[in-house]
Amino acid sequence: MTSDAAIEIAELDAWYGESKVLHGVGLRVPPGATVALLGRNGAGKTTTLRAIMGIVRRRSGAIRVRGRDVMRMPLHHMASLGIGYVPEERGIFAGLTVQENLRLPPKVGGGGMSDADIHALFPNLAERLTSEGTKLSGGEQQMLAIARALGSGADILLMDELTEGLAPVIVQRIRALIQELKSRGKTIVLVEQNFRFVSKLADHFYVMEEGRVIDEFPQSAVAARKEQLNRLLSL
Ligand SMILES: Nc1ncnc2c1ncn2[C@@H]1O[C@H](COP(=O)(O)OP(=O)(O)OP(=O)(O)O)[C@@H](O)[C@H]1O
Numbered sequence: 599m600t601s602d603a604a605i606e607i608a609e610l611d612a613w614y615g616e617s618k619v620l621h622g623v624g625l626r627v628p629p630g631a632t633v634a635l636l637g638r639n640g641a642g643k644t645t646t647l648r649a650i651m652g653i654v655r656r657r658s659g660a661i662r663v664r665g666r667d668v669m670r671m672p673l674h675h676m677a678s679l680g681i682g683y684v685p686e687e688r689g690i691f692a693g694l695t696v697q698e699n700l701r702l703p704p705k706v707g708g709g710g711m712s713d714a715d716i717h718a719l720f721p722n723l724a725e726r727l728t729s730e731g732t733k734l735s736g737g738e739q740q741m742l743a744i745a746r747a748l749g750s751g752a753d754i755l756l757m758d759e760l761t762e763g764l765a766p767v768i769v770q771r772i773r774a775l776i777q778e779l780k781s782r783g784k785t786i787v788l789v790e791q792n793f794r795f796v797s798k799l800a801d802h803f804y805v806m807e808e809g810r811v812i813d814e815f816p817q818s819a820v821a822a823r824k825e826q827l828n829r830l831l832s833l
């Protein structure tokens with residue numbers, strides 16, 4: 599494997615207990631790129647992110663983050679590589695306020711985005727700093743989850759199904775936010791079933807099925823693949 603990638607995975611297998619769910623997954627995310635991981639329910643997208651973060655521990659193969667082998671790295675050291683994870687279930691603390699959620703660890707050195715920067719990027723959160731997590735809308739919760747990852751200093755972001763269950767107008771807002779993070783040079787991995795959401799955002803696409811990568815293509819091939827993908831993702 600070459601080591602100039604932000605993330606590089608080769609021959610990755612992963613298990614839940616005795617059940618093997620990833621079979622030889624390989625992918626590469628160059629620094630500053632936005633990469634989409636597409637696939638139907640149960641294809642193995644979330645498991646791939648969990649395997650990168652070390653949340654799924656039973657895995658074999660190779661995973662490098664900024665050239666570092668992370669296969670034996672303890673979970674709590676992952677944040678120090680500047681990698682942040684926005685899980686499908688968002689992982690914010692419902693009983694804490696917006697402000698308190700933003701203050702939670704992990705903080706990685708001095709690299710985190712400042713409060714002022716976060717408030718500018720998320721004006722609706724800035725207006726609701728004292729609201730509890732439970733009082734936020736789905737879209738605000740999603741924004742808070744992203745803001746937390748940015749506050750930790752992550753510049754590689756793994757984000758799982760950001761748009762799930764959100765109204766179209768909120769999806770638009772999240773798209774604009776990702777566009778902004780992209781223009782700031784963040785490295786972004788978007789797991790999505792919503793191909794329309796990522797079709798213009800991502801520079802490169804991987805398609806998973808039954809725990810395998812079955813296809814990959816660059817942004818320039820999107821138009822030609824649209825019909826095939828719509829069928830595959832049954833949109
Ligand atoms: N905690 C778990 N224990 C056992 N099996 C699991 C667990 N989580 C997922 N699986 C199984 O692993 C496979 C891959 O699931 P995964 O969640 O990675 O898919 P996904 O592509 O993220 O799907 P979705 O679009 O529904 O989120 C599926 O067969 C799923 O049933």
Ligand SMILES: [Mg+2]
Pocket residue numbers: 643644645686758
């Ligand atoms: Mg999933």
